[in-house]
Amino acid sequence: MGKDLFASRELLTSAQMRALENHAMATGLATGLALMERAGAAVAQEIRLRWPVPGRVVVLCGPGNNGGDGYVVARLLDEAGWQVRVLGLETAPGPDAAEMKRRWRERGGIEALTVEGLRREEADLTVDAIFGTGLTRPPEGEIAALLRDLGNAARDGHAVSQPLVAVDAPSGLCLDSGAVLGARRGADAGAPHARLTVTFDSPRRGHVLELGPALCGELVIADIGLARQGRVAPFGAIAPPIALMSGPRFAAEQAFESHFGHDELCRNLLTKSATGHKFSHGHALILAGGLGQGGAARLSAKAALRVGAGLVTLAPPTEALGEHALPPDALMRRAVDGPEDLLHRLEDKRITAALLGPGSGIERAAALLSALLETGRPTVLDADALTALSRRAEPLAGLHPGCVLTPHLGEFARLFPDLAEKLRGPVLPASPPPEDMAAALAWHAALKADQAALAAMRGPLYSKLDAVCEAAARAGCTVLLKGADTVIAGPDGPPFVQASSYDAAAPWLATAGSGDVLAGIILGAMARGSGPYRGARIGAALHAAAARSFGPGLIADDLPDTLPKVFHTLAI
Ligand SMILES: NC(=O)C1=CN([C@@H]2O[C@H](COP(=O)(O)OP(=O)(O)OC[C@H]3O[C@@H](n4cnc5c(N)ncnc54)[C@H](OP(=O)(O)O)[C@@H]3O)[C@@H](O)[C@H]2O)[C@@H](O)CC1
Numbered sequence: 001m002g003k004d005l006f007a008s009r010e011l012l013t014s015a016q017m018r019a020l021e022n023h024a025m026a027t028g029l030a031t032g033l034a035l036m037e038r039a040g041a042a043v044a045q046e047i048r049l050r051w052p053v054p055g056r057v058v059v060l061c062g063p064g065n066n067g068g069d070g071y072v073v074a075r076l077l078d079e080a081g082w083q084v085r086v087l088g089l090e091t092a093p094g095p096d097a098a099e100m101k102r103r104w105r106e107r108g109g110i111e112a113l114t115v116e117g118l119r120r121e122e123a124d125l126t127v128d129a130i131f132g133t134g135l136t137r138p139p140e141g142e143i144a145a146l147l148r149d150l151g152n153a154a155r156d157g158h159a160v161s162q163p164l165v166a167v168d169a170p171s172g173l174c175l176d177s178g179a180v181l182g183a184r185r186g187a188d189a190g191a192p193h194a195r196l197t198v199t200f201d202s203p204r205r206g207h208v209l210e211l212g213p214a215l216c217g218e219l220v221i222a223d224i225g226l227a228r229q230g231r232v233a234p235f236g237a238i239a240p241p242i243a244l245m246s247g248p249r250f251a252a253e254q255a256f257e258s259h260f261g262h263d264e265l266c267r268n269l270l271t272k273s274a275t276g277h278k279f280s281h282g283h284a285l286i287l288a289g290g291l292g293q294g295g296a297a298r299l300s301a302k303a304a305l306r307v308g309a310g311l312v313t314l315a316p317p318t319e320a321l322g323e324h325a326l327p328p329d330a331l332m333r334r335a336v337d338g339p340e341d342l343l344h345r346l347e348d349k350r351i352t353a354a355l356l357g358p359g360s361g362i363e364r365a366a367a368l369l370s371a372l373l374e375t376g377r378p379t380v381l382d383a384d385a386l387t388a389l390s391r392r393a394e395p396l397a398g399l400h401p402g403c404v405l406t407p408h409l410g411e412f413a414r415l416f417p418d419l420a421e422k423l424r425g426p427v428l429p430a431s432p433p434p435e436d437m438a439a440a441l442a443w444h445a446a447l448k449a450d451q452a453a454l455a456a457m458r459g460p461l462y463s464k465l466d467a468v469c470e471a472a473a474r475a476g477c478t479v480l481l482k483g484a485d486t487v488i489a490g491p492d493g494p495p496f497v498q499a500s501s502y503d504a505a506a507p508w509l510a511t512a513g514s515g516d517v518l519a520g521i522i523l524g525a526m527a528r529g530s531g532p533y534r535g536a537r538i539g540a541a542l543h544a545a546a547a548r549s550f551g552p553g554l555i556a557d558d559l560p561d562t563l564p565k566v567f568h569t570l571a572i
């Protein structure tokens with residue numbers, strides 16, 4: 001963690017990756033053949049690091065350059081003393097892969113790429129070099145059967161039980177979205193689960209979103225010598241813009257900062273001016289709810305205090321003031337009973353940010369929303385405030401660039417139903433068919449109807465990142481979509497993924513009150529002047545880091561109290 005908490009790196013689309021490779025070749029930086037050799041060598045090296053004793057490996061080579069990498073892996077492992085079988089296709093690949101195939105043929109044969117071939121002999125390791133970034137449609141026929149076989153093997157120990165190493169990606173994974181091409185959205189049937197995935201130069205969106213982390217296993221990002229200087233140029237008109245990502249496993253590998261530096265963020269978070277007073281560090285206002293709803297707002301408040309807001313005021317309706325008198329004692333309490341009262345309170349310009357939603361109750365949130373937005377104050381809208389927003393005739397009316405929306409997927413779907421629908425993609429029937437006759441008939445009918453949807457499911461698929469970018473553009477403010485793959489987009493910075501899905505602590509964040517703490521951290525950072533986009537990124541990073549630092553057994557109450565420990569590791 002430490003100094004790398006806020007380091008980020010590029011997160012590319014497949015098209016951007018191709019543009020980068022083409023640019024490197026066009027400018028004479030490297031030939032395609034050299035890049036392929038480096039890619040294959042990187043995979044072979046990672047294999048040899050993890051399995052130092054040569055064993056039996058079966059390398060599955062597809063029709064394109066991913067297959068070309070596979071032939072390199074086969075040759076290099078053969079040279080290193082491994083017993084190598086290669087399963088490949090008759091089809092003629094492009095010139096680079098053809099050359100690698102020819103070089104392999106000088107050492108060994110190529111059997112047909114079939115399920116039967118895969119099962120013929122036992123191996124200690126399988127290398128999946130069938131499809132990489134060139135996959136644009138769901139695999140069919142024998143290859144689809146083979147991928148299903150590998151997928152099943154990883155799940156229930158049948159068929160093939162050896163560990164699998166994926167070249168660039170587990171075949172079938174859409175590298176633009178993290179979905180499996182041709183499967184029901186969110187379902188991983190039909191794609192192999194790798195123990196290790198070695199990708200090249202930069203992670204792609206599909207490596208960190210949705211099913212990517214579960215299918216990739218350990219993700220290694222190997223440098224194959226693509227130019228880093230001025231690399232934005234070759235992307236030219238390719239939309240969308242470059243995204244950034246961070247996560248415990250990747251930040252340290254190659255910090256790439258384009259918008260703000262790690263040190264700058266840390267300094268702002270950790271230091272307080274010696275000559276300042278509490279108001280110099282901002283005053284955060286939390287619009288708490290009525291009786292019986294106190295806990296959520298107090299969790300947010302504690303987080304806002306821990307992140308360094310000079311003052312945090314909890315503002316429930318008068319009737320609930322007594323209940324909100326519970327700790328933390330560092331809090332101020334002031335009743336806010338309705339919109340007029342709120343407008344009056346916000347005449348105090350020292351209040352630098354506000355939060356509405358956690359435990360506020362939907363009705364109260366609805367009553368206060370317009371007044372709060374009208375003031376233009378930096379504002380975090382979470383939980384009940386998001387539901388209240390979505391129930392308005394014009395849900396996004398009045399939102400301004402100083403706002404941060406922090407929905408989970410359900411709240412996101414209520415606010416942006418069409419984007420959520422696009423994200424779900426075609427809905428396919430679950431498999432296998434039910435045993436009951438009537439249900440089985442219905443299942444088959446549904447499958448037939450869904451053939452068109454299946455055919456339409458071609459990559460690049462619409463991703464969470466696309467959805468959040470569209471949502472932020474539409475709302476005119478920062479949107480943070482919560483998940484193990486938290487996505488942030490907004491007017492003030494590049495789209496961003498907090499890839500906690502590779503972090504064993506991430507599932508512990510799926511606990512009651514965790515979102516209230518996240519909203520509180522963002523509020524605290526914004527009260528201190530971070531701005532909405534930075535506030536959201538600081539919040540996502542600290543939230544994940546606190547969970548990681550605390551470890552298993554975490555409950556939401558622990559998160560704010562773990563922040564000082566996280567700050568210790570950030571000392572600059
Ligand atoms: N470029 C470089 O410099 C470097 C690239 N590198 C490596 O190259 C990989 C990308 O290579 P790639 O573009 O050839 O794509 P790849 O993933 O091998 O598959 C494309 C082939 O599959 C076919 N195909 C697609 N879908 C299909 C389906 N459903 N069912 C059947 N076929 C299907 C498609 O055919 P088509 O769509 O034209 O019919 C095409 O023949 C990348 O992941 C990395 O590993 C590294 O060596 C570093 C240097």
Ligand SMILES: [K+]
Pocket residue numbers: 066128129130131132166167168169170171
């Ligand atoms: K692959």
